Amino acid sequence: MVIRWRHVVGVLVACILGAFLVTWSGLISIKASTGHWRITDIVLHWVMRSSVRSAAIGTKVPAFTKGMLPMAAGHFEAGCAVCHGSPAMPRPDSVAKMLPPPPDLKDKIVTWSDAELFLIVQHGVRYTGMPAWPVADREDEAWAMVAFLRRYPELDGDQYRALTGFTAIASQGMDRLIATCNGCHAPDRLRPESLIPRLAGQSSTYLEQALIAYANETRRSGVMAVAIEKLTEAELKDLAHHFAGEGADPMPLLAGDLFERGQTLALKGDPSRGVPACLSCHDKAEANPSYPRLSGQPAAYLANQLRLFVEKKRGGGPFKEVMTRAAAKLEANDISALAAYFSARDIADQNAPN
Amino acid sequence: MPLSGCTGVQSALDPAGEEAAAIYRLLLVMVVGGTLIWCAVVGLLLHASQRRNAPWSERTAGRLIVWGGVAFPLVVLLALLAYAVWLMPSIRPWLARHAPAPETIEVTGEQFWWRIRYPARDGLPAFETANELRLLVGERVAFSLKAADVIHSFWIPVLGGKMDMIPGRTNTLSLSPTKTGIFRAPCTEFCGTSHTLMAFSVIVMEPADYIAWRRAQAAGDVPGGGEGEQLFARHGCAGCHGVRGVTGPATLGPDLTFFGQRQTVGAGTLANTKENVARFIRDPAAWKPGAKMPAFDMLPSKDIAAISDYLVGLK
Numbered sequence: 211m212v213i214r215w216r217h218v219v220g221v222l223v224a225c226i227l228g229a230f231l232v233t234w235s236g237l238i239s240i241k242a243s244t245g246h247w248r249i250t251d252i253v254l255h256w257v258m259r260s261s262v263r264s265a266a267i268g269t270k271v272p273a274f275t276k277g278m279l280p281m282a283a284g285h286f287e288a289g290c291a292v293c294h295g296s297p298a299m300p301r302p303d304s305v306a307k308m309l310p311p312p313p314d315l316k317d318k319i320v321t322w323s324d325a326e327l328f329l330i331v332q333h334g335v336r337y338t339g340m341p342a343w344p345v346a347d348r349e350d351e352a353w354a355m356v357a358f359l360r361r362y363p364e365l366d367g368d369q370y371r372a373l374t375g376f377t378a379i380a381s382q383g384m385d386r387l388i389a390t391c392n393g394c395h396a397p398d399r400l401r402p403e404s405l406i407p408r409l410a411g412q413s414s415t416y417l418e419q420a421l422i423a424y425a426n427e428t429r430r431s432g433v434m435a436v437a438i439e440k441l442t443e444a445e446l447k448d449l450a451h452h453f454a455g456e457g458a459d460p461m462p463l464l465a466g467d468l469f470e471r472g473q474t475l476a477l478k479g480d481p482s483r484g485v486p487a488c489l490s491c492h493d494k495a496e497a498n499p500s501y502p503r504l505s506g507q508p509a510a511y512l513a514n515q516l517r518l519f520v521e522k523k524r525g526g527g528p529f530k531e532v533m534t535r536a537a538a539k540l541e542a543n544d545i546s547a548l549a550a551y552f553s554a555r556d557i558a559d560q561n562a563p564n
Numbered sequence: 565m566p567l568s569g570c571t572g573v574q575s576a577l578d579p580a581g582e583e584a585a586a587i588y589r590l591l592l593v594m595v596v597g598g599t600l601i602w603c604a605v606v607g608l609l610l611h612a613s614q615r616r617n618a619p620w621s622e623r624t625a626g627r628l629i630v631w632g633g634v635a636f637p638l639v640v641l642l643a644l645l646a647y648a649v650w651l652m653p654s655i656r657p658w659l660a661r662h663a664p665a666p667e668t669i670e671v672t673g674e675q676f677w678w679r680i681r682y683p684a685r686d687g688l689p690a691f692e693t694a695n696e697l698r699l700l701v702g703e704r705v706a707f708s709l710k711a712a713d714v715i716h717s718f719w720i721p722v723l724g725g726k727m728d729m730i731p732g733r734t735n736t737l738s739l740s741p742t743k744t745g746i747f748r749a750p751c752t753e754f755c756g757t758s759h760t761l762m763a764f765s766v767i768v769m770e771p772a773d774y775i776a777w778r779r780a781q782a783a784g785d786v787p788g789g790g791e792g793e794q795l796f797a798r799h800g801c802a803g804c805h806g807v808r809g810v811t812g813p814a815t816l817g818p819d820l821t822f823f824g825q826r827q828t829v830g831a832g833t834l835a836n837t838k839e840n841v842a843r844f845i846r847d848p849a850a851w852k853p854g855a856k857m858p859a860f861d862m863l864p865s866k867d868i869a870a871i872s873d874y875l876v877g878l879k
Binding site: 479481484485486487490491494496497498501528529531532534535536 | 794797798799800802803804812814815816856857858859860862
């Protein structure tokens with residue numbers, strides 16, 4: 211017998227129909243309870259590893275700082291530990307029967323490079339339940355998480371708790387919420403290298419506008435999106451009122467020459483480059499309460515926020531466009547100088563441009 | 565009626581300065597002379613198209629060609645050229661025949677407004693203003709012309725010009741106003757989305773008024789502590805706009821000292837009324853596409869109204 215084209219086409223059509231019938235009949239099991247066949251498991255993992263490896267080619271890894279750890283640890287406790295467990299809490303039974311089960315990261319992290327971890331954290335993994343980072347354009351937050359994950363295998367329960375500062379066992383009492391916020395934001399936990407802002411000293415107007423901006427994603431942050439995801443607008447306002455108004459001491463000074471440069475820029479701006487004086491809006495006695503206090507904020511936080519403004523990624527409350535314009539012409543050395551200056555500046559400093 | 569478009573605040577056909585008047589005279593000579601010659605040529609054409617019994621002799625035709633086709637154009641064109649060459653020094657600064665101007669005002673074109681710096685003079689200090697130029701009638705004035713970002717061009721049609729403003733260069737121009745009045749000067753080199761909305765006012769004044777104005781400008785405003793003044797500082801307006809005597813020396817945006825005296829809001833964009841100032845504050849780019857000032861539509865309406873009242877009241 212000669213195989214003709216119509217035989218080939220017939221077999222193809224039969225295959226498609228057969229596949230359709232098998233699917234329709236419900237013979238394919240989607241039960242997570244029985245797990246994958248061994249061969250399926252091997253192939254799926256092979257696909258994942260190959261995909262992540264190729265996607266990671268050419269990714270530039272930034273320098274990791276100590277300041278990245280508490281912010282990432284706080285987010286890990288709020289968003290990741292519920293599936294992966296943590297050094298302070300075993301993986302919950304409720305997720306052990308997910309397919310694939312979320313791995314205990316202690317042994318897995320060492321098998322990935324920094325760039326590969328970044329890709330998994332930033333983009334998630336399809337078909338596994340591993341979600342992408344809550345917002346798309348905050349690579350700096352995902353990199354902080356990678357810095358934390360690198361340290362993760364060597365952390366014991368106490369060290370982990372010391373980094374997170376709170377336990378995400380949900381209870382919505384106001385005391386509990388404040389304790390959770392303080393896990394990251396407590397003034398005595400912040401250093402100049404922290405990426406976390408100090409809430410003390412801000413106006414309740416600014417804090418409320420910032421929290422609402424996080425909630426409706428006009429200010430995008432994966433960390434803050436998860437941190438406030440279950441809160442009502444009334445609770446956000448209560449939190450803003452609670453944290454507003456406390457005094458804030460200056461941070462220790464990092465570098466003297468940077469301080470001087472920052473001071474000049476903050477007081478006079480640089481009209482030739484289109485940079486206005488920071489102090490014409492911020493940290494004045496009679497300032498608009500929507501303009502945040504900068505004095506005494508951690509330098510790393512200030513620098514990171516300014517970079518986000520320059521990259522037009524910062525977002526924020528109703529005045530975000532004003533600051534986006536004001537920051538547009540800042541260069542990298544301006545940003546480090548301003549961060550050093552405001553971090554060490556005393557809020558009571560009466561040196562104002564006007 | 566058809567000639568009403570030829571007069572007004574921005575017409576080179578209604579000169580109020582020596583340079584513009586010289587160019588206007590040249591134009592008149594050209595138009596009148598050109599019209600006469602055109603009539604003569606058309607007359608000759610009509611004459612030549614008539615049937616005639618006997619053709620002109622070769623000698624007569626030759627004479628006509630030599631006188632009408634060679635000698636006449638040669639004389640007329642040479643005369644015009646001589647006139648134009650003689651005129652040039654008076655409208656071009658590098659051949660200036662006149663005495664040097666006692667005052668050189670620096671004007672910088674920026675997207676999309678004019679930064680104007682007056683030098684110190686006769687015991688009066690230097691100061692900066694914006695979008696409005698005041699000149700002394702009967703006195704020659706020099707301009708040092710610059711650009712901050714792209715090429716702009718400086719032209720006051722009733723006084724003379726124009727001269728390009730080129731980033732990284734300083735061009736000079738000198739003008740001599742002969743009549744008092746309020747005039748308009750548009751940017752005359754395409755400079756971006758709001759090029760057509762970039763103009764300044766020119767006010768030519770009597771000596772006494774001019775000196776009084778300069779004295780007041782240099783001294784600046786007196787802080788009154790009113791609500792609008794406080795809001796101006798509180799919302800950070802003073803970070804870009806200076807009001808001499810009241811705020812710090814901010815020079816990012818146009819200086820607003822005695823803003824209430826100005827003819828327009830937004831460098832010739834809108835008439836200077838408090839409603840228009842409020843509109844401009846609320847969303848500058850809606851009136852002036854590409855303006856660098858951000859929209860302040862998030863401010864409460866009463867704050868915007870108070871700031872507008874304050875600015876319009878700065879007189």
